[in-house]
Amino acid sequence: MPQDSASVPGVERPVVTVLDIVRAVVLVAAVASLALWGFASWSLPWNIIAGVGVPLVVILIWALFLSPRPVLQVHPFLRAAVELFIYVGVTIAWWSMGQAVIGTAFALVAIVAGVLSGRRALS
Numbered sequence: 001m002p003q004d005s006a007s008v009p010g011v012e013r014p015v016v017t018v019l020d021i022v023r024a025v026v027l028v029a030a031v032a033s034l035a036l037w038g039f040a041s042w043s044l045p046w047n048i049i050a051g052v053g054v055p056l057v058v059i060l061i062w063a064l065f066l067s068p069r070p071v072l073q074v075h076p077f078l079r080a081a082v083e084l085f086i087y088v089g090v091t092i093a094w095w096s097m098g099q100a101v102i103g104t105a106f107a108l109v110a111i112v113a114g115v116l117s118g119r120r121a122l123s
Contacts, residue, residue, distance in 0.1 A: 014068075019116055026110045027062065030090045031055045033106065037093035058086055076121060083114050 038050030064071045065082045074082075087110040094103030 019113065019120070022109075022113045023117055026087075026106075026113055029106065030086060030110070031058055033090045034058055034093055037097060040097060041093075058089075061086065076118065080114065080118050084111075087111065087114070 032055075035051050035055045038052070038054050039047050041047070042050050061082060065074060065079055070079075087107060090110070091103040091107040094100070094106060
């Protein structure tokens with residue numbers, strides 16, 4: 001029977017907070033929003049490219065700079081700027097689809113979660 005990893009010496013489980021869950025949900029919503037924007041805003045040959053390509057680029061940027069174990073270690077302010085760049089792109093995508101309220105709500109939730117996370121990382 002497998003043992004609980006909390007009882008194994010030398011193994012530390014990361015503490016997952018509500019803020020971590022909110023940030024994960026915001027990232028999934030960002031990728032889904034960009035996929036929706038790509039498929040809905042372009043004509044046929046380009047909608048497939050934008051609907052698949054833009055979310056893939058965002059996931060790649062997240063993996064390079066923003067993941068819990070990023071490939072490129074950068075200054076926290078540059079990390080925040082990359083995160084803000086993604087959130088601004090999603091907000092503009094919602095606005096371009098004529099959904100300003102959804103875009104503004106996404107921006108507020110994403111920025112508040114990012115600021116709280118940034119404050120936690122710097123302290």
